[in-house]
Amino acid sequence: xxxxxxxxxxxxxxxxxxxxxxxxxxxxxxxxxxxxxxxxxxxxxxxxxxxxxxxxxxxxxxxxxxxxxxxxxxxxxxxxxxxxxxxxxxxxxxxxxxxxxxxxxxxxxxxxxxxxxxxxxxxxxxxxxxxxxxxxxxxxxxxxx
Numbered sequence: 676x677x678x679x680x681x682x683x684x685x686x687x688x689x690x691x692x693x694x695x696x697x698x699x700x701x702x703x704x705x706x707x708x709x710x711x712x713x714x715x716x717x718x719x720x721x722x723x724x725x726x727x728x729x730x731x732x733x734x735x736x737x738x739x740x741x742x743x744x745x746x747x748x749x750x751x752x753x754x755x756x757x758x759x760x761x762x763x764x765x766x767x768x769x770x771x772x773x774x775x776x777x778x779x780x781x782x783x784x785x786x787x788x789x790x791x792x793x794x795x796x797x798x799x800x801x802x803x804x805x806x807x808x809x810x811x812x813x814x815x816x817x818x819x820x
Contacts, residue, residue: 710796717790717805720756724749725807728765729784733811738769745784753788760788761802771813780813 731748732741746765753760764787771780787806792799 706796710792710799713796714790714803714805717758717788717803718807720753720758721786721788721805722807722809723756724752724788725784725786725809726811727752728767728786729782729809729811732767732769732782732784733813735769735772738767738772741769741772741782742767745782749784749786758788758790759794761791762789763787776816779815781810782813783808783810 728745728749732745735741735744742765745767749765750763753763764785766785766787768783768785771782774780785806785808787804789802789804792801792803
């Protein structure tokens with residue numbers, strides 16, 4: 676019986692190692708969850724920027740003004756949401772401004788933001804591309820040039 680008790684006493688160190696491994700795995704899992712949550716926040720901000728850019732572009736009088744207004748609005752929304760982009764690309768399809776007044780048309784804004792991963796989780800390197808597209812109707816009877 677004393678040998679069995681001696682065996683149990685010698686295996687006590689295994690519990691500490693198991694606890695360290697378990698806690699490390701838990702911290703890694705929480706870190707991945709935090710990264711996913713931050714990426715989803717960046718995606719929401721880019722979605723909002725695309726919506727705002729398309730709406731602002733649809734209020735313009737011509738394609739050039741629409742593209743300029745969309746880019747300014749998307750930058751403003753991303754800055755308001757505290758999202759920095761390593762590279763921001765704003766594409767606007769305003770070709771339907773060429774249609775005559777009284778006809779339906781839409782403006783499409785496409786935004787791509789390469790979000791630095793270090794902004795999401797300190798210490799990470801690289802970027803994560805986040806994209807969004809939104810379409811907004813042009814005023815049928817608004818002034819078009």
